[in-house]
Amino acid sequence: MLTSNPLEQYILPNAPPTVYYIPSFLTPQESTTLLEKIYKTPKPKWVSLRNRRLQNWGVLAGHCPLSDPLPPWLTAIENRIAALGIWHQHSHANNCLINEYLPGQGILPHEDGPAFHPTIATLSLSSTCLLQLYPHGQTKASHTLFLEPGSLLVLDGEVYRGFLHGIPEQRVDVLEGVVNPVRDFGKEGGRIERGTRVSVTFRVVKKVAKVSVGRVFGKRV
Ligand SMILES: O=C(O)CCC(=O)C(=O)O
């Protein structure tokens, strides 16, 4: 079948619009290089939280978009992602959040919120995990995705705005009703042990609102 948009073949039809999942987006060499760079980063760059640790690169929400470019090793991989055309009018991401989860760690259901353009692109490295979607106001997940190392997941539009996403804090994932193909990782009901997983999430921090000249000095002109 001819499709006008090469990304269309990666849409998950059983997920809310629009989830793209590309299983082997990274080559093994790209994955290795990315992990080496992440672990070579000086220790103070890591921020430790209760259930994961993270590095935040590029523009931070509320900061000037020109303030802090991504480092070249992230720009190289972002260029590959941007070539898919996922950032719409923005053309490139300007923020990258790197999360490291030990087995049993995860991230509670949350939304990334209005500070970002409503598209997220996440690379998974080193371990598989489940990512669950929760319609706003519901505590039960409506959709479960299986993320394998080397994959790229893109959440765009309605699924970004109308759903929370979370990674269950568990050491073993059970393949139950997963909405994307799990290939040779297991069958329905199969159990998969988590290893240490690293995710690399690119986003576009929206332009900070311009402060009017008259208000800079605390009064209107
Ligand atoms: O690790 C992931 O795949 C998701 C990370 C995430 O949702 C976040 O940092 O906001």
Ligand SMILES: [Fe+2]
């Ligand atoms: Fe998130």
